[in-house]
Amino acid sequence: MSLHPTIIQGGMGAGVSHWRLANSVSRLGQLGVVSGTALDQILVRRLQDGDPDGHMRRALDHFPFPEMAARVRNAWFIEGGKAANTPYKSPPMHSKDSPRHLKELTVIANFVEVWLAKEGHKNPVGINFLEKAQLPHLPSIYGAMLAGVDYVLMGAGIPIRIPGVLDAFAQHQPATYPLHVAGAGDPVNLEFNPAEYMERPLPPLTRPIFLPIIASNTLAVTLLRKANGAVDGFIVEGPTAGGHNAPPRGKLQLSETGEPIYGERDEVDLAKLRELGVPFWLAGGYGTPEKLREALAAGAAGIQVGTPFAFCQETGLSPYYRESVLHQVAAGAARVFTDPIASPTNFPFKVVQIEDSVAHPDTYAQRTRVCDLGVLREPYYTEDGKINYRCAAEPTATHEAKGGKPENTEGRKCLCNALLANIGLPQLRANGYVEKGLITAGDSLTSVAAFLPENGIDYSAADVLNKILACASS
DSSP: OOSSOSEEEOOOTTTTSOHHHHHHHHHTTSBEEEEOTTHHHHHHHHHHTTOTTSHHHHHHHTOSOHHHHHHHHHHHOOTTOOOTTSOOOOOOOOOTTOOHHHHHHHHHHHHHHHHHHHTTOOSOEEEEEETTOOTTHHHHHHHHHHTTOOEEEEESSOOTTHHHHHHHHHTTOOEEEEEOOBSSSOOEEEEEOGGGTOSSOOOOOOOOEEEEEESOHHHHHHHHHHOSSOOOOEEEEOTTSSSBOOOOSSSOOBOTTSOBOOOGGGSOOHHHHHHTOSOEEEESSOOSHHHHHHHHHTTOSEEEEOHHHHTSTTOSSOHHHHHHHHHHHHTTOOOEEEESSSSTTSSOEEEEOOSSBTTSHHHHHHSOOOOOSOTTOEEEEOTTSOEEEEOTTSOHHHHHHTTOOGGGGTTOOOHHHHHHHHTTOOOBOTTSOBOOBOOOOOGGGGGGGGGSOTTOOOOOHHHHHHHHHHHHTO
């Protein structure tokens, strides 16, 4: 593999960019990336399903601290899998002072995903985190580094202190990370000391290459000037990319269809970006040969590709949702809506319009609001100066009791439960309700048709790479 990959496979969460997809892409000489979102929840559900192929247990057997691995396995693994009519048990939600067993689970879950992505080849693998989901950052990063992760990608925020964390963990040294807490109060840090978790001494770890995901020149300059360690390059993600988008700069205005309007202020000046002297990759609708040629001509090291990989055979999406979307694509009926209020984070979020998902009004109305996974919870200061947590997708009365505005809950979707449903791990509620998914994709979803075989919908990660690279070089 060259110094820099031409194609970075997008880190689509939760569990869409899972270890199988990343392993396949990396084996083919490009950069496979796993999503680092909710990996603790994903691991415990895989174990409760009985880990039928044994992949989770095989990775656990290679974890460098066997006593810790045994605690996780004994706590969550169910031989033969749980009964179909039994809900999943869940670990507690992360907080500033998460219990030790949750931090251990988080370290191991990230190790497992990266280890499996790297198994059987020697090519680099990356992991993608959401900066806004800060609470599990430190144990997540350390677990990924224990597995030898080669790249760390991070967006949805300003990850200015992550380089210092990577430097510290490479030497198994303690690290802190500033926690953003809404309201007035003393600044607080998250803390993690690897020495408190190590069962034996280990040699230094490889410090991963760090690639923040940016949407402005200002953020690129800020990161290079003020980060507490090396920023090795950038992924430049435009508002056409799937998942969360950066909000438009300036006052939010909506189009006739109710989508955020982006303008010239939201475009990155690539000439100024080149002057910074670090490699960059362009993302958001760049998954075609023509766009790859355009990116290379603009001075980019390559492109990040998400949507075509999200629906290939190696994806973590459940077959039901994958096939539902691809049949729409094949029929020319696929539609992506940039929803300004779906996500409790206040970031616009791309949703694919399919009936059996919480993006559909009727399906959304059937669900009783509950926040029990908490990946996107917001820390805030209470009136007595303590830290509590709230989410705009929780019950309205609960959110209001925590000082939140009731109008901020209108139309909010529980992304945490929906994204786990996307990958075939839906929670079963006491009233018999089974959580529904919420599929995200970039605006270029219709271009996936170029990868579909005649009279079929199945294509592989290799098909995506071969088509983009072969045509781009012709």
